Structures are given as C-alpha cells and as structure tokens.
Amino acid sequence: MAGKRAAGPQVGLSRERVLRGAAAIADERGLAALTMRSLAEALGVEAMSLYHHVANKEAVLDGLVEVVMAEIEAAVADLDAPEPEDDWRTAMRMRVLAAREVLVRHPWAPRVFETRTGTSLAVARYFDGVLGLMRRGGFSYELGHRALHALGSRALGFSQELFEPDGIEAPEEALAAMAEQVPHLVAMIRDATHGGAVLGWCDYQAEFEFGLDLILDGLERLRTKP
C-alpha cells in the first residue's frame, strides 16, 4: 500500500488529473475530440501512460460522469434552500436548477450519461438525495418512486430536446418554404414573433422551468390528495 508519492521523472499523473483533463477537452473542443492520444497530449504524456490510471476509455467516460456529479453535488450543497419539511417544492426546484447550471457548462454531459450502461454510484447517490428530499416533504415511497421516473433526466437539469424550434434565420421566405411541410410549426413561429426576428425567440431556460413546474405541480397535487 504505497501512499501518494511522486514517482517517475515528473509530476506524475493520477486518476484525478486524467479525468479533469478529459473534462477540459470535452468542454473546449467537444466530446469527439476526446481521444486517448489527445488526452495524453494535453497532460504532457504518452497515450499508454493513461492506462496506469484508468482501465480504458470507457472508464474515462465513467469518470466524466463522476466529475459532473461531483460538481452538481457541490452546487447543491452550496444552496440556501428551504427545509423540505417547510417547502419541498422550492427546495426541489432550486436543486434541479442548480444541477442545470452545471449541465449547461458541460453540454456533452447528457450524451455521456446516456451511453453509460448501468447506473453509476454517483448518479444513484444524487437520486437518493432527491428521494430523501421528497420523503422529508411528505411523499410516500411509492409516490417518490413514481416522481423519480416522471422527472427522469429533468431531475439532473436537462430535458432531451429532440426538436430545436429555433436556430433558423427564418426570413419570411424561408417560413413560406417550410409551410407546406410543417404548417403548424410555421404558424406557431409566426404567431410568436408576429413577423419580427425569429432568432432566439425560444427561451430554453424558461421552457425548462415551465416543464419542471408542470411536473412539480402535478406531484404536489398527488401528494396532498392521493
């Protein structure tokens, strides 16, 4: 059992440094740019050296989940939220939005989460905290369980947007061209912007909160009158 020592010619890697480096690359250059070689280079080392600290690339991705979850747990711990016994709804809302801030800083995180098979301990612990919050807020285990499913990834601050309504320049002609294929969407955009610029008309943060509140409201109703 050697403690920690700086073996080798230089500072020495560590699982910590490897994972931090991986997160940095994903943040700066995207998930596709994260290869064992690019990661090694960023750490001033050869690719194979990484394998002394992580089993393989899958383990790096698993580690990224831990990194993100640690940031989320830290953000949640910093929160000055009400006691769930007094106001579980606000406590939950703040927790989820704190998690969301972390996720927004790491746009690659949802994709990494999704490709992990099996639940990581870090994720399980987070959901355990969510469930504990609901328990303190007066939920039965049964309703708490359903609530975890209903929230899904939203509990961690992201919703799977399969369909991005904005990002279009959408001058009137472009809309007209689309009107045949997707008439209702086009009408919706026209209605929302009444002829003005479309870029950025869709406020994702607001929409996320809307969906979250819809679920929380529903849960609260079930909690009080089952």
Next chain:
Amino acid sequence: MAGKRAAGPQVGLSRERVLRGAAAIADERGLAALTMRSLAEALGVEAMSLYHHVANKEAVLDGLVEVVMAEIEAAVADLDAPEPEDDWRTAMRMRVLAAREVLVRHPWAPRVFETRTGTSLAVARYFDGVLGLMRRGGFSYELGHRALHALGSRALGFSQELFEPDGIEAPEEALAAMAEQVPHLVAMIRDATHGGAVLGWCDYQAEFEFGLDLILDGLERLRTKP
C-alpha cells in the same frame, strides 16, 4: 434521369436497402456493431459500395432516424383515436404510446436521435402533427409551444432514464451493503417489495404513462383555465 434498373451483376443496392440493413443490424447486434463493413457484409457487398447510396456513415445514422420516424408515422396513422376536438388528451395519449411501441422495438433509437445535430425533417413533421393535434384540441400556439418543450422526447415515446432502479438481484445482503450509500433508495425498494424478489419490480411502461399523464393533466388544466 435513369429510372430504376438493376445495374451491376446482382440485385443492386439502394438507399432503402442500405438503411433497412442498418436498422436490422442495430436491432440484432446493437448500435456498436453497425459499421460500414458489417453493414456491407450483411448486404452481400463491399463496404465502399455503400457510398454510392449514402454520403457517409453520418448519413446512415440520419437515415436511421427517418426509418424510425416512418415506422412511427405508420403506427400513428393506423390508430383509431378520437378526434382531438372531442378528446385531445386521449388522442395525444394514444399517439405517444403508439410511438413508444416503435421505440421499444429499437432501443438504439434514442441514442441515435440524440447524436443528430439539427432537427431532421421527419422529426419536425412529427412534432408538427403533435402541435396540430393540440391546436384542434383548443390550445393556443403559445401553450402548444410550451407543451412541446414540456413533453420533449416523451412525445416520441421515450423518457431518458438515467437511473435504473431495477436490474439488481438484491438479496437482503446486497441491499444492506448499499444502505450506507443510498439509504432512501434502499428503503424505497424494501417498501415496494417488502422483502420479496426485487427483479423487475419496476414497471417502466406504467411509469412512463404516469409521467405522461402528469404532464397531460397539467396541460389540460392550463388549457381550460389560463
């Protein structure tokens, strides 16, 4: 403009056949097994021949989205749902559950959806249909828009489950070992199974419907009293 002709020594490929083959491989052997070479082999052809019908592998994945969406549209068309004017909630529910049946047949689909950048026309058309349904059900464009966001991937029949509560053998000892790390989850499982077997105690279909109904109920409330 040559019409359709069987050029070459054999039956001849086509974009159609390539995409169907790709879906078959993903279904049978998983998404990771889908390579240009494996796909070619399955079609009795060399890898490079595929490039006469698809631009590159990304295009194959784009095509998979189309394949899935076509199946969903077909399932939706077969539905014997009420007119949205009479009962939008049931019409929507049936539509989403029909989509879900397709998605369940293609477990790789969510991952493919998520990695596509930009919205495909097929997906946009689907959401256009959802929005149209809501319009006929009495939604404003504004509420319809928010509803699309609130539903998110659920409109297509899947929820991002980051956390899989089952899949554990969970004899009492295993639970005891986890109790330190995730006490609430363990208590929840104990409560739900009161000592019995844990395997498969979690009914994903039922949980999906619960979450869906929670959202639909919330939307209905907003629709009738804004």
Next chain:
DNA sequence: CTTGACAGACTTACAATGTAAGTCTATCGT
C-alpha cells in the same frame, strides 16, 4: 450488332483510434 457512356460494383491504401505487450528508469524500503 457495335459502341461508348455510365451506374454501380470492387480493390487498394491510408489516417485515426483503442489498446496489448514489452522496455526503461527513478525512487524507496531493506
């Protein structure tokens, strides 16, 4: 029937990636 254009298959080749296997060296406990 000949011929030539071309769609659509095949062959070859290469760069990028993950990683198995083995080597080298500085540090530490004895």
Next chain:
DNA sequence: ACGATAGACTTACATTGTAAGTCTGTCAAG
C-alpha cells in the same frame, strides 16, 4: 548498496471510416 516496483515510454496491431481509382455489365444511339 540494491533489488523491487510504480509509472512512464516504445512499438505494434486490429478496427474503423473513407479517399481514389479500376472494372464490368447494361442500355441507348448509330
């Protein structure tokens, strides 16, 4: 002083996507 060892490096290879070029069977025009 010295052997063990952690942790770096080197080499090598299988898999993948795909660029570039070749070959061949079919069809339309002469």
